[in-house]
Amino acid sequence: MKRIMLLLTGLLLLAMLVAACGGTAAEPPAQEAAPTEEVAEEVVEPTEEVMEEASGDCSDEAVLCIGLVTDVGEVDDKSFNQSAWEGAQQAAEALGAAEVNFIETKDAKDYGANIALFADQGYDIIVTVGFAMGEATIEAAGTYPDINFIGVDQFQGEALPNVTGLVFHEDQSGYLAGVLAASLSQSGTVASVLGTNLVPPVVAFNEGYKNGALSVNPDITIIDTYHPGGLDVAFTDPEWGATTAAQAISNGADVVFGAGGKTGNGALIESAGHDGVWCIGVDSDQWETVPEAHACLVSSAMKLITPGVIDLATMSANGEFPGGNFFGASGLAPFHDHEDAVSQDIKDLLDATKAGLLDGSITTGYNPG
Amino acid sequence: MTSVPAQDKGKDRAIGAVRRIWRSISVPLVAVLLGLLIGGILLFVSGANPFEAYGALIKGAFGTPVAVQRTLEKATPLVFSGLAVAFAFKAGLFNIGAQGQLLIGAIVAAYVGFAIEGLPAIIHAPLALLIGGLAGALYGYIPGVLKVYTGAHEVIVTIMLNYVAINITDYLADGPWKDLSPGNVVARTPKIQPSAEIPILGNIPLGFIFAVLAAIIVWWLLYRTTLGYEIRTVGLNASAAQYAGIRVARMVILTMMISGFLAGFGGAVETLGIVGRYQPGFNAGLGFDGITVALLGKTSPFGVIPAALLMGAMRAGASQMQFSAGVAKEITDVITAFILFFVAADVIVKWLIRQRDSDDERIMLSSGWGGN
16 A cells, blocks of 8 residues: 555656646656666666767867857847857858857856866857856866857957957946936836846946836936846746836835846836836847736836847857957837827937937946046 | 575675665766656757757767766865765754855965965965865854754754855955966966866866865775764764764864865865866855755765766866857756755655665654754
8 A cells, every 4th residue: 555655756747747748749647666777777888989979079260150158148038148159150050050059057166177078079159148258268268269159248358359349338328228217107207127236237227227217207216126136046937027026016106127137027027017107128139038027018228239249250150259348239229009199209319319429428427447 | 495505695695785775875876867758858958959969968978978077076175075065964964054154265275375375285275275175164163062052953063154155255355365376367266376276187187086085085984984883873873973972072173174175175175176266156056956966865975976977077068069059058957956855755766666664774854954
């Protein structure tokens, strides 16, 4: 009796697992009971042959291979890392690359080792995503002078020929978001829910946002909250994003700017559940990536990582890799279904602001360093 | 039946020893295999080839000398935190606070490493290690004293002290001890002096050798000294120990301090041997995984080493597995969780391999929770 119960428990457990894996025509979970020895063999044998076919021939100079390493973020975060990965994939397709692959870093100590995994296979272009990887990228560039590195969000203090920092004027798109937020707000209170202030681009977004809002309404109240955790959790904490957004809304905010990977997405989705609250996304046009937030998502403060990565990869393939810093495009995303909610006056103001930012007659008030 | 030849006696003894070893390792071993099996099924269901994935995992962990080095590097702090948890266990204490003690040890060692200049390496590195360990011991002293004098349960106290440690270290790394070198904006301490670095001998990190030595010392302390005997007696039955004249209060505090020392020492080794500075987030989970390692090693000092090596190998190989087989990095966590599940629910494993319980090798989880 006891054994039968145990067996049933085991099977139930397995059934739960299979169900949890998305139910893609699962294999029958029947071979559970006895197979201890088989496993040992399974695990030990198949090293060699498999590895060889996986390595391809990236070491061949004529063969283009593009690799991407994230910091502890994930390539399906629907914003930052995902846009970089899409850029790498599209570049690979356009340039006819033989291999395009990514590694999500699990342990912050492994940045260098993960870059080396690609470098040692002879990859030609390695995209490292995130400010936190800056040092490891520069170090790797010294070790592998023949490989071009694209460092997303990594401002280069000294220009190296084989590292290009893909950087953005986040403060400018943040400023536009702030102008939009203050123009839409009825309550006179707007909020921002942000990844950690350890990352300068996040601070740039927020400072621009605040000054943009103040430029429209000098008396506006701004509730800005940075994630208190370290780099390891700040961008992967949607629960914190949601509760922080809810708090800001209960304190009167009626526009929420969510900036910080999955953390920011949590804030957007939470805002969508409150009537009369607008939300603004970040990095990519999040209308496409966070459909749960359509109810409130009026626009996104974009930094166009995807085309930036494609441009730099193309330059690298053509032997025109610039080195130093490369400024990618930034700005506001379309309003999509909320086109009518944004009055012509606001649109004109945004256009004027954009022009002013471009010709330098308007400054965002963000001054790093 | 009159006289058994001496030869046979020796043979019997050998068979007995083998049987005893098998008894103690069979459950963890089968648990590992079951964990890998379920992981393989998961890999298969998610569309990857389990053979290819495990092949890549093994290649990433043992395929090259550098891979072996990385496995050892990843295993080193886990040996220390595993020893810390296992040691406390012997006195019936459940030290969930290895993470906090490790963080404190790591940052204090970093401070000694970067702030003191001009010492020769032969003094500087050992000094930083020792002070890191002592800082961990001090941090373990708190829950020990609170337990003895107020009855506050060490599980609760150590869990809460982990958060205190995270915030103390975050503050120090972003405040008084922050790296002020030009261009740095992130929270971290300056790099340690070269004289405080722990070298790598060929492909063997010296820290790992320390870890093995620590396991031997802990074993010796527990099983070959009076102190160890008293600690184990307290763990088996605190009331009886008290009645027998053992000063239980002192033993509890001392045990928590030694446990904290081990964890803090592990943090110091990590700082001085791998990271080269303290940086928040870089030691995440090392102490918590010590609990897994200790349970998987059946709280035996020598069991901790293979358990830590297994976890280290999975961490070292995880990137290679992503790279070659396109497997999500979380799969290794899932496998670890299942291994732990089968170790904890050893009745399933024992039923599978038809092994009967014998009381002396049971891990008494309850003595940690229900203790007095």
